Amino acid sequence: MLLLIGLLGAPGCLSxxxxxSLGDAYSGGLTTVFxxxxxxxxxxxxxxxxxxxxxxxxxxxxxxRNWVTAPSSTxxxxxxxxxxxxxxxxxxxxxxxxxxxxxxxxxxxSAETVGLLFRLSIPGVDEHGGPLPDPRYGGQFKTSSIPGIxxxxxxxxxxxxxxxxYGDSERYSLLAPHYRFHELAYGELDSELMVSPRIAPxxxxxxxxxxxxxxxxxxxxxxxDRDGDGVRGRPNWVYDRTRKxxxxxxFGWKANQPSVRQQVAxxxxxxxxxxxxxxxxxxxxxxxxxxxxxxxxxxxxIDDEILAFVVFYAKTLGVPARRDLDDVEVRRGEKLFGxxxxxxxxxxxxxxxxxxxxxALAGQTIRPYTDLLLHDMGPGLADHRPDxxxxxxxxxxxxxxxxxxxxxxxxxxxxxxDGRARGIAEAILWHAGEGEASREAFRLASRDERDxxxxxxxxx
Ligand code: HEC
Ligand code: HEC
Numbered sequence: 001m002l003l004l005i006g007l008l009g010a011p012g013c014l015s016x017x018x019x020x021s022l023g024d025a026y027s028g029g030l031t032t033v034f035x036x037x038x039x040x041x042x043x044x045x046x047x048x049x050x051x052x053x054x055x056x057x058x059x060x061x062x063x064x065r066n067w068v069t070a071p072s073s074t075x076x077x078x079x080x081x082x083x084x085x086x087x088x089x090x091x092x093x094x095x096x097x098x099x100x101x102x103x104x105x106x107x108x109x110s111a112e113t114v115g116l117l118f119r120l121s122i123p124g125v126d127e128h129g130g131p132l133p134d135p136r137y138g139g140q141f142k143t144s145s146i147p148g149i150x151x152x153x154x155x156x157x158x159x160x161x162x163x164x165x166y167g168d169s170e171r172y173s174l175l176a177p178h179y180r181f182h183e184l185a186y187g188e189l190d191s192e193l194m195v196s197p198r199i200a201p202x203x204x205x206x207x208x209x210x211x212x213x214x215x216x217x218x219x220x221x222x223x224x225d226r227d228g229d230g231v232r233g234r235p236n237w238v239y240d241r242t243r244k245x246x247x248x249x250x251f252g253w254k255a256n257q258p259s260v261r262q263q264v265a266x267x268x269x270x271x272x273x274x275x276x277x278x279x280x281x282x283x284x285x286x287x288x289x290x291x292x293x294x295x296x297x298x299x300x301x302i303d304d305e306i307l308a309f310v311v312f313y314a315k316t317l318g319v320p321a322r323r324d325l326d327d328v329e330v331r332r333g334e335k336l337f338g339x340x341x342x343x344x345x346x347x348x349x350x351x352x353x354x355x356x357x358x359x360a361l362a363g364q365t366i367r368p369y370t371d372l373l374l375h376d377m378g379p380g381l382a383d384h385r386p387d388x389x390x391x392x393x394x395x396x397x398x399x400x401x402x403x404x405x406x407x408x409x410x411x412x413x414x415x416x417x418d419g420r421a422r423g424i425a426e427a428i429l430w431h432a433g434e435g436e437a438s439r440e441a442f443r444l445a446s447r448d449e450r451d452x453x454x455x456x457x458x459x460x
Contacts, residue, residue, distance in 0.1 A: 027401045027460065028205055028319025029352070029364025035320055040405045041096040041204050045318040047360045052316065059313025062306055064090040067272050069146045070297035076306070079297020081273040082149045082282065082290075083142035085110075085117050089267065089310070092117075092200035096317055097409040099200035101419030107156040107182070110143040115200035116419060117141070117271065118155065118179070121385060123192050128239035129246070130256075130388055134193055136186040138283040140270050141195075149290050150185035159420075164429065167444035174429060176380070177420050186285065194385035194392075197418040198253050202409075204402050205368060206251070206260050207315030207361045211352035212372070214248045220347055220371045231344045231434050233373035236396070238388045241278050250372045253398070253417040254390040261311045268302055268310075275300040276307050315358060319366070319401050324459045333456025336449055340441040345397040345434070347371040369400035369460065378432025381416065393433060404458035424457050425450070 026032040031045035044056040065077050066087045072078035086092050092099050092115035099115015109116060118141040121131035133139035137152055145151040159175040166172065179197060181189060223234045236249035240258040249255035257263040265278035275282060280300055284291035324330050337343055346369040356362040374394040384392035395417060403424065407413050413423045421427035431439040442450060 024325055024367075025321045025323075026365075027322055027367045028208055029366050031205075031208065031316075031318045031360060031364060032321045033318035036323060036405060036408060038095060038409055040320040041202055041317065041402060041409050043318045043320075045207075045316045045360050048316060049360075052312075052358075052360065055309060055312050056316055059309035059311070062089075062310045063093075063313055064088060067274060067297075070295045070301075072297070075297065077297075079274050079301030081144070081146040082284070082294035083138075083145050083151065084273040085140070085142055085144060085271045086114060087272065089272075091115075092271065093203050095409050096203040098202050098406060098412075098414070099419065100410060100412050101177075101199060101414050102157055105156075105158040107180075108154045109157055110154070117198055117200075119196040119198060119385065119387075121194050122190055123194070125386075129237075130239055131194075131386065133283070134190055136285045136287075137189070137193075138285060140283065141181065146294065149294060152186060153184040154182055156180040156182060164443075166447075166450070168447060170447065172425070172429060174426055175420050175422065177418055186288070194383075196254075196383040196385040196387070199414070199417060199419040201253070201398065202402055202406075203314060204317050205319040205366070205399065206263075206317065207356075207358055208319065208352055208364060208366050209250055209368060209370075209372065209399070210260050210315065211356035211358075211361045211364075212250075212350045213353050216350055217248065217250075217372050221373055229341070229344060230437050231341070231375070233345065233371055233375060233434075234389065234394070236374055236387075236389050249388060250396075252387075253395055254387040255372060255374060255396040256387040256390065260315050261307075264311050264314050265307060268307070274302050276302045277304055278307075312358075315361070319368075320405055322459050323404070324455075327455065327459070329452045329455045330459045331456075332449075333452035333454070333459075336445070336453045337456055340445070340453065341438040343369075344438075345371055345373070345375055346400055347397075367401060370397045372396060375435065376433035377430075377435055380432055381430055383417075400457065400460050402460065404460050424454055 030047040033043040033046050044053050067080040068078050069080050070078040101116050102109050102113050120134045120137050122134050124132040126132050142152045158178050162174045164172050221233045221235055223232055225232050236255040237246050238249035238258050240247045247258045249258055251257040251263045265276045268274040269279040349367050352364045354363040374390050376393045377395050382393040415421040415427040428442050
């Protein structure tokens with residue numbers, strides 16, 4: 001019965017004959033949804049109860065809602081800003097998918113981009129070991145503001161082209177972004193300011209990742225490279241505001257958030273300027289009275305009940321099923337994914353905890369292709385900005401489930417933390433540091449093998 005709900009339904013579904021037998025296709029266990037079109041990331045987990053689906057829909061409406069300036073007649077959605085990057089969650093996570101970086105060089109990325117933001121900090125750590133915000137620009141560069149308050153400024157990007165060659169002398173090129181901050185309203189940037197560009201990642205499977213036991217993740221860590229394979233993997237330990245304790249980080253590009261709830265409340269504050277019980281203070285510079293005294297949409301601006309709906313929504317977006325499993329090339333690519341060492345970081349399979357509070361997500365066999373650990377990816381990808389225990393060269397292995405549907409959902413194939421890679425091959429070619437051996441295995445492989453690996457990844 002549960003499977004039928006997943007298989008039947010609206011346009012865009014695969015027919016039951018196309019759906020492979022239960023097993024490898026079910027990347028999200030019984031939460032898996034059989035959609036391969038632009039709605040593939042937007043479905044409720046297939047095994048939610050009817051009342052859970054209705055909670056999901058309420059959460060969805062707040063995820064898509066445009067927040068407005070306070071005071072407003074619609075008090076349930078006022079309180080935008082005073083400083084912000086976007087007016088809705090869905091502006092950055094378009095169709096529950098990924099943000100889109102600028103195609104080429106531009107002086108104002110916000111004019112043509114949604115979903116690329118810049119975390120800021122100065123040397124040192126806060127009382128919980130987290131990044132220290134800039135005294136004037138805070139923890140994030142805000143390109144928008146409500147009337148009467150100046151936004152931080154604008155960000156421009158230029159792309160430098162880096163040429164390279166595969167083992168068979170086929171040529172490729174990569175784009176390295178360089179950012180420039182201008183029209184600065186709050187004075188020159190601190191000479192020691194550290195900036196981390198980050199693109200909005202897809203929203204699928206978050207609750208499943210939260211439901212993995214700490215021990216299963218920590219068992220994969222190898223900080224001293226005892227097995228000598230050049231791949232380490234370190235956990236990030238970050239501050240949990242609810243538990244008032246330091247716990248394992250799993251969300252964000254540096255595993256800098258401990259839970260979906262804190263990630264979502266952090267996004268409300270940092271990205272939209274909406275306070276909550278978790279983050280009750282606006283991110284205003286101490287001397288900016290205009291920002292501190294701006295009208296609020298309530299104390300806090302989003303109450304715990306509505307926040308809980310959005311958090312439930314963020315936890316229960318279904319993971320799309322794999323496709324083309326029986327294709328010979330896909331199977332060959334899957335083997336190469338192991339041979340090239342990709343799976344030592346993009347860890348294939350976990351069981352979720354049987355005691356996770358959302359029963360539909362508990363006890364599932366899932367295939368996210370991540371270890372949720374930090375890896376040194378070399379100087380080319382470095383942001384040089386520590387985030388709790390993550391250093392300036394470390395990034396969390398991103399999940400690869402759904403990666404083959406990015407184009408169908410978001411109409412682009414830009415990858416990596418800042419969206420610099422124009423497709424899967426470029427993303428692999430940027431791997432260095434702990435990912436170097438793997439990248440070289442790919443770069444030096446024959447054209448047929450490279451194509452097979454990419455076919456496999458597009459089947460995810
Ligand atoms: C301005 C663009 C933007 C907006 C608006 C935004 N996000 Fe995000 N989101 C991001 C970025 C960038 C990241 C990665 C953050 C990091 O690495 O620190 C992210 C990460 C996340 C993650 C974790 C994803 C993962 O793979 O670990 C979740 C969940 C999430 N956002 C939910 C939300 C919700 C809910 C809202 C609305 C309250 C929201 N976001 C609004 C840009 C945005
Ligand atoms: C040492 C660990 C490690 C190994 C080995 C590794 N990766 Fe990655 N991979 C990462 C990390 C970390 C990132 C994120 C880097 C960033 O965003 O700057 C990443 C990013 C990616 C991305 C982009 C994902 C996204 O959401 O933007 C793809 C695709 C990918 N890897 C595929 C592969 C393939 C294929 C291989 C084998 C040839 C491989 N990786 C080997 C750690 C690894």
